[in-house]
Amino acid sequence: MIVRAISKNVLISPRKVNIVAGLVRGRSVEDALVILEHTPRRTAKAIGEVIKSAKANAVHNHNLKPDGLDIAGISVTPGPRYRRYRPAARGRALPYQRQTSHIRVEVAGEFRAAKKTSTSGKKETA
Numbered sequence: 001m002i003v004r005a006i007s008k009n010v011l012i013s014p015r016k017v018n019i020v021a022g023l024v025r026g027r028s029v030e031d032a033l034v035i036l037e038h039t040p041r042r043t044a045k046a047i048g049e050v051i052k053s054a055k056a057n058a059v060h061n062h063n064l065k066p067d068g069l070d071i072a073g074i075s076v077t078p079g080p081r082y083r084r085y086r087p088a089a090r091g092r093a094l095p096y097q098r099q100t101s102h103i104r105v106e107v108a109g110e111f112r113a114a115k116k117t118s119t120s121g122k123k124e125t126a
Contacts, residue, residue, distance in 0.1 A: 002072050003062050005054035006104045010046050013099040014078045017043045021074045029055050029069040054107040064109040072108040
């Protein structure tokens with residue numbers, strides 16, 4: 001089963017995010033988190049948060065085993081661009097754009113065995 005998590009409007013350029021996303025594509029979730037902890041880029045924190053969110057979704061919402069989770073896919077798409085102006089000489093204003101990114105992580109894993117409930121310890125009242 002595949003479980004998703006999405007982080008939208010991250011204030012980092014998609015080109016920069018995609019470099020770090022390439023480091024963890026196709027790896028297990030635990031390996032990816034260790035790699036991201038030791039990656040000296042600002043993007044690593046943003047991607048790590050999305051991977052942790054996907055892991056939590058898989059374990060708590062979809063009852064998957066936390067040990068056997070693998071990253072099925074990471075996609076980075078451009079988000080909206082914020083238009084800003086920088087002051088320049090002679091009273092001019094030079095335009096520039098702040099780029100944003102949408103980060104989508106897909107995690108795949110196996111189901112946990114359902115716990116059996118026993119009724120032998122309960123008392124029946126008639």
